[in-house]
Amino acid sequence: MIAISLPFIVAYSVLVSGVLAGLNKTGIAAVASAAVTLAICLATGAVLWLETRNVPAAARVFSLWSVSVLVPSAVVFGVSRLDFARARPWSLMLVGPLSFVVGMVVAMTAAGILLRRVAGSN
16 A cells, blocks of 8 residues: 655655646646546545555545545645746746645644544544
8 A cells, every 4th residue: 555655745746736837837727727636636546545455444545545645636726726826837846745745734634633533532
């Protein structure tokens, strides 16, 4: 199973940022950019899912996918819609990975807080 590792984070954040920078440069609409971002996320989720052969690990795969792929990609997509990123699309290659990491840290922190509250209430 793919663990959350630095090479995975860097490669995936550069991939998403590069694709969104290219889409911004060509002037693709927000809906089409969101669809492409979602397709990349789903492809990554499918790879993670196919690596899991047993059902109990499926919940872990979904949480790993949502925290390390889906939420940070949504953050990069949001940053790509800002005026500075649309005016200078390749600036997203610098700002995108940073926002990806920040989004991932925030998502992991929120998931940790949520899991502690749920576990503490039982």
